[in-house]
Amino acid sequence: MPHASTPIAIPASPSTTASRYHTAGGRAFNFNAGPSILPEEVIRTFQGDMWNFRGSGLGILEHSHRDKWFDELLFETIDLVRKVGSIPKNYHILFMTGGSSSQNFIVPYNLLPKSRTADYIDTDFWSSRSIEDARQFGAGVHVAFTGKSEKYTRIPAASEISYSENPAYVHFTSNNTIYGTQFRTEPTPPSNGAYLVCDACSDIFSRPIDFSKYGLVYASVQKNLGITGATLVVVRDDLVQNSNADVPRMLQYRTMVKEESRPNTPPHFAIYSASVMMRWILSQGGLGAMEKRNQEKAAVIYGALDGSAGFYRAHAEKNSRSLMNITFRLATEELEARFLNEAAAAGLMGMKGHRATGGCRVSIYNAFPIEGCRALAEFMGEFARKNG
Numbered sequence: 001m002p003h004a005s006t007p008i009a010i011p012a013s014p015s016t017t018a019s020r021y022h023t024a025g026g027r028a029f030n031f032n033a034g035p036s037i038l039p040e041e042v043i044r045t046f047q048g049d050m051w052n053f054r055g056s057g058l059g060i061l062e063h064s065h066r067d068k069w070f071d072e073l074l075f076e077t078i079d080l081v082r083k084v085g086s087i088p089k090n091y092h093i094l095f096m097t098g099g100s101s102s103q104n105f106i107v108p109y110n111l112l113p114k115s116r117t118a119d120y121i122d123t124d125f126w127s128s129r130s131i132e133d134a135r136q137f138g139a140g141v142h143v144a145f146t147g148k149s150e151k152y153t154r155i156p157a158a159s160e161i162s163y164s165e166n167p168a169y170v171h172f173t174s175n176n177t178i179y180g181t182q183f184r185t186e187p188t189p190p191s192n193g194a195y196l197v198c199d200a201c202s203d204i205f206s207r208p209i210d211f212s213k214y215g216l217v218y219a220s221v222q223k224n225l226g227i228t229g230a231t232l233v234v235v236r237d238d239l240v241q242n243s244n245a246d247v248p249r250m251l252q253y254r255t256m257v258k259e260e261s262r263p264n265t266p267p268h269f270a271i272y273s274a275s276v277m278m279r280w281i282l283s284q285g286g287l288g289a290m291e292k293r294n295q296e297k298a299a300v301i302y303g304a305l306d307g308s309a310g311f312y313r314a315h316a317e318k319n320s321r322s323l324m325n326i327t328f329r330l331a332t333e334e335l336e337a338r339f340l341n342e343a344a345a346a347g348l349m350g351m352k353g354h355r356a357t358g359g360c361r362v363s364i365y366n367a368f369p370i371e372g373c374r375a376l377a378e379f380m381g382e383f384a385r386k387n388g
């Protein structure tokens with residue numbers, strides 16, 4: 001007997017929130033560290049393309065990753081990423097899976113010859129994970145600096161970084177999502193041909209970046225580039241050509257280049273999302289404009305922290321502060337919980353600190369509007385006056 005089909009009841013979601021603070025589109029402000037906020041016009045574009053992508057009759061989620069629409073989209077996305085980042089022609093733009101976390105082993109697996117050492121700068125939970133994985137490859141890892149004993153409160157000065165004699169590359173994490181610190185500018189690797197490898201997961205395209213100074217840059221898509229599921233890898237061609245051969249096929253950069261990021265079914269909605277985000281960044285004026293906006297936004301929140309007479313205590317040292325993730329503590333965990341609950345009820349959501357640190361973390365990636373920063377600053381002032 002055929003089953004009677006049961007319609008799926010989809011609850012209608014309210015189109016606006018009644019909370020005290022809300023975005024222009026009537027939603028709560030999203031301070032999550034990733035997956036994170038998307039521009040509202042980008043979400044509207046997703047809605048349309050999920051129903052019918054470019055008049056094809058099918059939504060983007062249902063397209064084959066090998067049909068002509070996806071072909072066009074993939075190459076267009078690569079061109080857009082190259083344009084936004086001014087990425088030179090001798091760099092490949094790849095989309096991989098496994099997150100930035102998997103690049104911790106994919107990078108040394110491919111790029112660290114057995115006889116060589118790589119240098120790592122340890123400024124955060126994520127860089128220490130990169131070190132842990134890299135230790136399984138090559139002749140070893142040299143930790144050129146670690147901020148662990150100081151609880152990762154700062155970025156090292158150039159004079160504090162001590163490189164090994166002949167590293168293959170120098171790895172660093174440009175923005176430290178958990179502790180809220182950020183390199184102002186990239187470190188200079190030793191002048192023996194060592195190149196920079198950067199985990200730019202949480203600040204890629206938040207400011208201009210000179211890719212010619214790097215051998216490889218990687219970033220999961222879910223913060224400044226779109227939704228979760230894909231990892232952007234920008235890698236110099238000669239490194240791919242000379243990469244280690246004894247690497248499983250699916251983990252080789254060489255395979256990713258040859259098969260145009262499609263050796264198997266790729267995370268095609270995440271790649272699509274990056275194309276829409278790249279158009280959005282261009283429509284806002286590109287990376288120079290992003291940097292200016294990000295500086296203005298962060299200044300509003302750091303202003304509220306610094307003006308609170310110690311009610312909120314910033315984790316990062318002043319000259320190492322991140323423009324993307326702002327981390328701070330209140331006097332007690334109980335007060336922190338009250339702050340987070342009341343903020344969420346007011347429409348300021350997603351500020352709980354990472355499980356490694358506790359406290360509060362405010363993530364204000366490219367898509368985050370300055371109105372939300374002003375709302376938070378106002379809320380912080382009121383909460384401090386009431387509870388100080």
Ligand SMILES: Cc1ncc(COP(=O)(O)O)c(C=O)c1O
Nearest residue numbers: 099100101126177199201202220
């Ligand atoms: C700097 C940094 N590196 C690596 C990761 C891990 O990324 P994924 O969860 O995509 O593996 C994160 C995640 O937040 C991060 O912020």
